[in-house]
Amino acid sequence: MRTFFGEKIMNITVIGAGPGGYEAAIAAAKYGADVTLVEKDEVGGTCLNRGCIPTKAFLGASDALDAVEHAKDFGISVENVSVDYPAIVARKNKIKDGLVKGIKFLLDQNGIRLVKGTAFIESPQLVTVQTEEGPVNVESDKMIIATGSVPVVPKMFKYDGTKVITSDEILDLQEAPKSIIIVGGGVIGCEIGQFLAKMGSKVTIVEALKQILPNEDADVSKQLLRQLKREKIKVITGTAVSEVTVTDDGVKADLANGKSVEADLMLVSIGRRAYLDRLGYEKAGVETDDKGRINVDETMVTNVPNIYAIGDIVATPQLAHVASKEGVTAAQNAVKGMDKKVSYKAVPACVFTDPEVAAVGIREDQAAAAGIETKTGTFEFRGLGKAQAMGKIQGTVKIITDPDNVIIGASVIGPHASDLLAELTMAVELGLTAEQLGDVIHPHPSLSEAVMEAAHDVHGMSIHK
Numbered sequence: 137m138r139t140f141f142g143e144k145i146m147n148i149t150v151i152g153a154g155p156g157g158y159e160a161a162i163a164a165a166k167y168g169a170d171v172t173l174v175e176k177d178e179v180g181g182t183c184l185n186r187g188c189i190p191t192k193a194f195l196g197a198s199d200a201l202d203a204v205e206h207a208k209d210f211g212i213s214v215e216n217v218s219v220d221y222p223a224i225v226a227r228k229n230k231i232k233d234g235l236v237k238g239i240k241f242l243l244d245q246n247g248i249r250l251v252k253g254t255a256f257i258e259s260p261q262l263v264t265v266q267t268e269e270g271p272v273n274v275e276s277d278k279m280i281i282a283t284g285s286v287p288v289v290p291k292m293f294k295y296d297g298t299k300v301i302t303s304d305e306i307l308d309l310q311e312a313p314k315s316i317i318i319v320g321g322g323v324i325g326c327e328i329g330q331f332l333a334k335m336g337s338k339v340t341i342v343e344a345l346k347q348i349l350p351n352e353d354a355d356v357s358k359q360l361l362r363q364l365k366r367e368k369i370k371v372i373t374g375t376a377v378s379e380v381t382v383t384d385d386g387v388k389a390d391l392a393n394g395k396s397v398e399a400d401l402m403l404v405s406i407g408r409r410a411y412l413d414r415l416g417y418e419k420a421g422v423e424t425d426d427k428g429r430i431n432v433d434e435t436m437v438t439n440v441p442n443i444y445a446i447g448d449i450v451a452t453p454q455l456a457h458v459a460s461k462e463g464v465t466a467a468q469n470a471v472k473g474m475d476k477k478v479s480y481k482a483v484p485a486c487v488f489t490d491p492e493v494a495a496v497g498i499r500e501d502q503a504a505a506a507g508i509e510t511k512t513g514t515f516e517f518r519g520l521g522k523a524q525a526m527g528k529i530q531g532t533v534k535i536i537t538d539p540d541n542v543i544i545g546a547s548v549i550g551p552h553a554s555d556l557l558a559e560l561t562m563a564v565e566l567g568l569t570a571e572q573l574g575d576v577i578h579p580h581p582s583l584s585e586a587v588m589e590a591a592h593d594v595h596g597m598s599i600h601k
């Protein structure tokens with residue numbers, strides 16, 4: 137701890153500059169700490185460089201293509217439509233580079249020392265960073281570990297980075313594959329599968345569980361499945377890949393149901409694991425769980441009092457906004473000695489397919505399986521003037537309440553579902569009732585009217601249903 141005109145200044149080291157780490161670093165600096173942020177790759181982490189933003193840039197391109205292809209529904213004719221795939225990748229890189237620059241500017245503005253290199257924890261107070269210029273020792277009072285996650289690729293998939301790839305490699309292909317097998321029908325598999333299908337790839341999604349988006353509402357999953365099938369995506373559920381053969385022409389996947397699928401490329405998107413490889417957290421006495429994730433409490437502190445851990449390395453949802461919330465909370469507790477706890481009551485989860493899927497709180501089937509008594513209210517987007525005007529009528533808002541009408545969950549599939557979810561997240565977090573949400577005047581014409589109508593529907597008062 138240094139002093140400045142008699143005032144103590146805390147030193148803090150943050151390892152990893154993803155959405156968890158860089159936000160923790162900025163919050164810590166704003167609270168007056170002297171912050172060193174260590175990053176071995178590029179600031180922004182998975183989210184900005186290989187995750188949320190690149191995939192959404194791709195989906196921006198497929199949305200644009202979709203709009204052009206459906207322009208005639210709006211009385212507009214467009215001819216000679218073509219896709220320039222390298223230009224889509226270049227646009228994605230430009231967006232990413234601009235945002236990386238923006239984060240570097242913020243770090244600079246907040247007086248954060250960014251050290252480029254790989255961090256090794258030597259003790260609770262000492263980190264050695266392997267930089268291009270050699271090792272650098274960073275001593276600090278407190279530490280926040282935010283080293284993120286990497287794709288899980290079991291050996292049987294014969295990952296080679298060229299024919300059998302992960303989401304890390306798929307983002308920089310210079311052309312859409314003619315055909316692709318996507319193993320895993322979760323968020324990444326569905327988003328990338330739909331994008332590539334719109335770019336002309338023949339896509340087969342293989343999902344071991346009984347539905348795509350296994351964590352989501354069964355009705356929502358079915359609606360999305362129907363859309364993927366309309367787009368000629370082949371979806372095989374309830375069977376796993378049992379063997380992978382890499383051939384001169386591509387990849388063959390044998391399935392547990394005795395069938396097989398062949399394609400030019402295979403994307404393995406079956407999950408991500410905490411990345412703590414060679415970090416040396418054990419040297420500081422930090423403990424992990426049986427899945428190799430760092431144990432923390434709701435204040436984000438580990439079993440070592442001056443070490444905090446946040447984001448994809450802890451056992452909470454692997455989402456950028458969760459990592460950021462945990463990062464800021466860790467900074468508040470570490471620097472200011474606050475006792476802030478992260479509330480996981482209302483964690484929004486979004487899938488940026490077309491239509492989008494978004495959910496918060498309990499899903500209807502999860503509640504049923506757990507024997508929790510619920511009521512539901514639904515409203516279909518086709519009943520809204522705004523959705524009709526936009527030509528985006530597919531989808532539903534479903535609100536789940538307890539028997540007293542307190543909103544405990546919501547699942548949305550439809551246009552701008554991720555934006556509509558913010559209001560529902562607030563309702564779940566604050567424990568609003570369906571009446572309270574429905575009584576709020578919602579703008580007309582807007583998609584948010586579907587949320588209001590679904591809230592009214594919980595007690596049979598939807599006007600337009």
Ligand code: FAD
Nearest residue numbers: 152154156176181182183187188255284447448454455456
């Ligand atoms: P990361 O973002 O993984 O950052 C960790 C950083 O630590 C990395 O930059 C890494 O280089 C660095 N690091 C690791 N070890 C060391 C070391 N020893 N020394 C120095 N630096 C180190 N989430 C959403 O909320 N919305 C989405 O739409 C979404 N889309 C996604 C799409 C894809 C294809 C993928 C792969 C993920 C997506 N995610 C999405 C998940 C999201 O990217 C992660 O949850 C988020 O990035 C986790 O943040 P983090 O700060 O914990 O870790």
